Amino acid sequence: MIRCVTFNPAVDQTVSLQRLQPGEVLRADGVRQDPGGKGINVASCLADWGLAVAAHGLLGRENATIFEQLFAAKGIADHMRRVPGATRTNIKLLEAGGRTTDVNLPGFEAGALDAAAVADSLAEVAAGEMVVISGSQAAGLGADTSARLAAALAARGARVVLDLSGPALAAALAAPAGALPLAVKPNRAELEAWAGRPLAERSALLAAAQELVARGIALVVVSLGTEGAAFVGADGGVLAAPPALAHGSTVGAGDAMVAGITAALAEGLELQALARQATAFAAGKLRHAGPHLPPPAEVRALAAQVRLLPLADWVAGR
Numbered sequence: 061m062i063r064c065v066t067f068n069p070a071v072d073q074t075v076s077l078q079r080l081q082p083g084e085v086l087r088a089d090g091v092r093q094d095p096g097g098k099g100i101n102v103a104s105c106l107a108d109w110g111l112a113v114a115a116h117g118l119l120g121r122e123n124a125t126i127f128e129q130l131f132a133a134k135g136i137a138d139h140m141r142r143v144p145g146a147t148r149t150n151i152k153l154l155e156a157g158g159r160t161t162d163v164n165l166p167g168f169e170a171g172a173l174d175a176a177a178v179a180d181s182l183a184e185v186a187a188g189e190m191v192v193i194s195g196s197q198a199a200g201l202g203a204d205t206s207a208r209l210a211a212a213l214a215a216r217g218a219r220v221v222l223d224l225s226g227p228a229l230a231a232a233l234a235a236p237a238g239a240l241p242l243a244v245k246p247n248r249a250e251l252e253a254w255a256g257r258p259l260a261e262r263s264a265l266l267a268a269a270q271e272l273v274a275r276g277i278a279l280v281v282v283s284l285g286t287e288g289a290a291f292v293g294a295d296g297g298v299l300a301a302p303p304a305l306a307h308g309s310t311v312g313a314g315d316a317m318v319a320g321i322t323a324a325l326a327e328g329l330e331l332q333a334l335a336r337q338a339t340a341f342a343a344g345k346l347r348h349a350g351p352h353l354p355p356p357a358e359v360r361a362l363a364a365q366v367r368l369l370p371l372a373d374w375v376a377g378r
């Protein structure tokens with residue numbers, strides 16, 4: 061059973077329009093609502109891949125139905141704690157060309173008791189089990205809530221995959237050697253915030269990822285949008301470039317990549333196969349609205365089309 065933790069889920073409201081023009085009256089072509097938030101999206105993609113998944117974290121009591129329907133439809137075990145209020149709605153403005161603008165709204169307030177209850181829901185996690193912790197903290201929770209949970213689980217031998225940003229990521233990466241995550245997936249901005257310096261050059265980006273590997277994180281994946289992602293481990297790495305991308309909403313593509321990384325780690329794939337699979341999950345997600353993967357055969361076909369480049373060649377611009 062793979063556990064996915066989301067402290068601050070969201071109902072994603074995607075508004076499709078021809079072009080976003082600030083200050084104008086815009087007519088939308090359509091609107092849809094999907095259950096979302098980083099760990100929810102990861103859980104949903106893992107379930108589509110056929111793995112047994114449980115969702116942990118917090119959900120607003122007032123609008124839990126859309127999440128409960130997703131869990132029921134995909135057989136995701138629901139261990140999410142209900143809290144007073146509504147889960148936030150995040151607005152995604154999707155233009156015809158594929159560009160998305162995110163307006164993420166504030167959500168429910170949570171407290172230390174809620175964080176403790178989420179930790180309790182994971183008390184049975186055994187050494188070797190996989191736990192994904194991703195996304196922002198709910199208002200009212202300490203900035204290090206996810207990091208503390210990650211460190212406690214890793215210290216118990218759980219294999220932890222993290223997709224955090226800002227102070228939460230910094231706190232998680234500052235854990236002592238025995239309490240570090242197995243894998244992290246920062247994007248360029250998140251890695252820059254951790255490093256405290258700009259990482260515009262590919263060589264600088266790679267050096268920062270290697271610093272994390274040297275600290276004891278087995279796998280660092282730096283996502284680079286349409287360019288793909290750099291997969292860096294102790295024995296080297298690759299740049300994985302996606303096949304031709306569909307013009308879908310990019311919302312949740314990073315979460316699909318986290319799901320692909322997690323599935324590959326659970327399946328024991330080596331780095332190159334892992335990079336192909338994770339990139340194919342992200343590319344496959346772009347073909348679908350909402351947190352859904354295409355059928356596994358389609359994802360495998362995409363994985364075969366992913367281009368892998370030695371990191372030295374990528375850094376040298378070859």
Ligand SMILES: O=P(O)(O)OC[C@H]1O[C@](O)(CO)[C@@H](O)[C@@H]1O
Nearest residue numbers: 070096097098150195196311312
């Ligand atoms: O937790 P955060 O960082 O606010 O991100 C939440 C948003 O990110 C997504 O999970 C996409 O990555 C959306 O589903 C959601 O609206």
